[in-house]
Amino acid sequence: MRSKQKVLLLTAGLIGSMILLFGYASPPNTPTLPAEEESLQTGLEAFDKMMAVLTHKRCVNCHPSGDRPRQGEDSHLHNFGVERGPDNHGVAALRCESCHQAENNNFSGVPGAPEWSLAPLKMAWEGLSRIEIARSMLNPANNGGRNLEETVKHLTEHELVLWAWNPGVDSEGNPREKPPVPKDEYIKAVKEWAAAGAPIPEE
C-alpha cells in the first residue's frame, strides 16, 4: 500500500474509533435519583394521600381529644350529651350501642359499623397536626401496642375504619361526605407509605 493510502486509512480508522468511542456515550447530565431518594419521595406522596383521609371528619369525629364525640358535616358535639364513659362505649344507660348497630340504619339516619365506639384517648386526633397524628399512630404507647405491620392492617382492613367510605345517610336522608381519596387509593397509599419506611415529613 502506498504511504498516502496508509495515511488515509489510518485517519479513517482514527475517526472511526473516535465515533465509536464518543458517538454512543450517554447524553450529558440526565439526572437520576438514587433508589433511596425515590423511595422516600413515593413514601411522602403516599403520606399526603393517607393523611388527607385520616384528618377527614369521618375519622376525626370519633377521635376526639375530650370525652364527647362529634358528629355531622360541621363536627358539632354529639347531641344528647353522649359521652365516652369508662370503656369508650358510653355510659350505663346510654351506650353507643343503644343507637348505633353493626350497620348503617338508613331509616333512622343512625350510622353503624362493627365495634362502634370512640377511639381511646391515647388515639385522640382532634386538634393535632397531621405530623402529630402520624407520630402518635406509630407510637406503640399510643396505638394499642401495634407494630407498623399491625398498624397498616388496622388502617386498611378494620371495618370501622373502612366505614368512612360507606357512611350512610343522615336523618334527613342526605348522604354523608366520604373522605377525599377513594378507598382503594387510600389502602394503596397506606401500604406504599409503610413500604417506604413510614416516613413523616418535617413541617
Next chain:
Amino acid sequence: MMKISFTINKKPTTVEVDGNTPLLWVVRDVLDLKGTKFGCGKAACGACTLHVDGEAIRSCSYAVKFVEGKEVTTIEGLGNADNLHPVQQAWIEEIVPQCGYCQIGFMMATAAMLEKIPQPTDEDIDNNIVNICRCGTHYRMRKAIHRAAEIKNQSPQNQTS
C-alpha cells in the same frame, strides 16, 4: 323476609319479617305490644327505648335481624300490677306522668341504669337519662329515679344476708 327467633318478655317467639324492619314495629305491630312508643324515628327522643339483653336500646333504630337469639324486654315485661318493678312503683308514688307518652322510654332507660348504677347521683341521672319530655315532668322523674333506687336496694333479693 327472614325468620328471627328471640325471647320477648321471657317468652320464646319467632317472627317472619324483612330483617331490616325496626324492632319497634315488630314489637308494636307483629307482637301487638303497644307500650313501646314511636316518637321521632331517628333515635333522638328515646320514646322507643326497650331492653335487649338488659341493655337500653332505641328500637326505632335497631333492625330486628340483630335480635336473633337475644332477650327483649318491653315495659309489659318489666313488671305488672301484681309485681311492680321498683321503677313502676316509684313512678306511681311520685305521680310522674303528665301526658305519659315519653314515660315508657324514661322508665326503661332508668331500669337499665339501675342494674348498673344501683345508687345513681344526680350527675349519673343527667348523663344516663337523656330522653325527651315535652311536658316537662323532669323534676318528678328525678325524684322517682332516686325513689326507685331506694325501693330496689331495699327489696329482699338485694338484702345482704
